[in-house]
Amino acid sequence: MFFDDYDTPVFRPPSEANSFILRVTRGCAHNKCTYCNMYRGVPFQVLTNEEIARQIGMAYTYNREGVRRVFLADGDALCLPTSRLLGILEALRKAFPNLQRVSSYAAPKDILRKSPEEMKQLFDAGLKLLYYGMESGDSETLLAIRKGVDGPQSIEAGKRVIAAGMKLSIMVILGIAGKEGSERHALATAKAISEIQPTMLSALCLMLYRGSELKDQFERGEFHPLSPGGLMHELQLMLENIHLPEGCHTLFRSNHVSNYVNFAGTLPKDQERLIREVAMAAGELDKLKSWDVYNYG
16 A cells, blocks of 8 residues: 655555555665665655655555554655654544554664663654664675675664664675675674574575666676575575574574475574575575576575
């Protein structure tokens, strides 16, 4: 359900397919990551109170009783001041009596700009789930892709979400460090996941998107992507080095359109099975003689 008619693309997690997509910003305030082309050419804009109220009003008229989940778009709604977000959350609670949760994408710098007290306020007001594209826990890789934070900061951002009581869905990108940085990326990311203990963990495979700086780096010979088998070896090393306590229940998924093989389980319960399955997939993919290096599918 989506009511903003502005002519720019809308992105949402697959799990928000049935949610009311409430656009509170357009574009991405950071918009510097080398691997991403989602909002290239889209000027960042914060919507006015009137524009946000209009969307809420249309959803209210269309299906007031049926709105149970709301996703705040675009790329980093959390960049809004806490007072503004609290007002939006209050308006949603008043409009939709069956509202169960509100969620949003969250960039690490936006999380870190919020104090622990502000994060708890947002949770208490109904912001229950954040989708965090951490991509890597490795400082060198994060610097190279211009994520805007280093490894320790990326971990602190994740911990701040969990400490507030929110659910946290972390995305990491296999192959983002190229051939040369693969082992370093896998080990540092495993360490970060072990420290954060997220609710959900998704492992995507790198796609060299048209319009992204990383694609240009590859075509200039400056970036060397992993083979499909190499991506699986990287995932195997990552899984082997994630250490979560027995009571932890981190849902693991690797079922994005970018993935060569789909995997699903719960960490740490299914960790050994997942490692075996990934190792088997790596062996099969190592046999490939050619593949689409851009990973367009």
